[in-house]
Amino acid sequence: MIVEITTYKAAENVTHEELLIASKAFNNDYCSKCKGLISRQFLKTEEGYMDIFVWKSKAAVEEVQKTFMQNKDAMTFASLTDANSLSMHNYEVLEASSFNN
Secondary structure, three states: OOOEEEEEOOOOOOOOHHHHHHHHHHHHHHHHHHOEEEEEEEOOOOOEEEEEEOOOHHHHHHHHHHHHHOOOOHHHHOEEHHHHOEEEEEEEEEOOOOOOO
């Protein structure tokens, strides 16, 4: 499994509410169709926003990275973010645990 952490700020003149609505559309129109994507969490940070994606494999991440820029639904969401603030990192999951406390 791969965890991808992407941080960014909203584009100039894009409100928090607009980004929330766009995030829901991004999930429905794009993420739900990404082969190998297990989950996405959309978070508000002190600096802006963060996406945490969990992927089945590195190959799944690489395939999406090759096609992201050609997908209109992906680019609709990306257009609402500040490209200069974008940071993306992938991490291999060595161990995962779930707790029902």
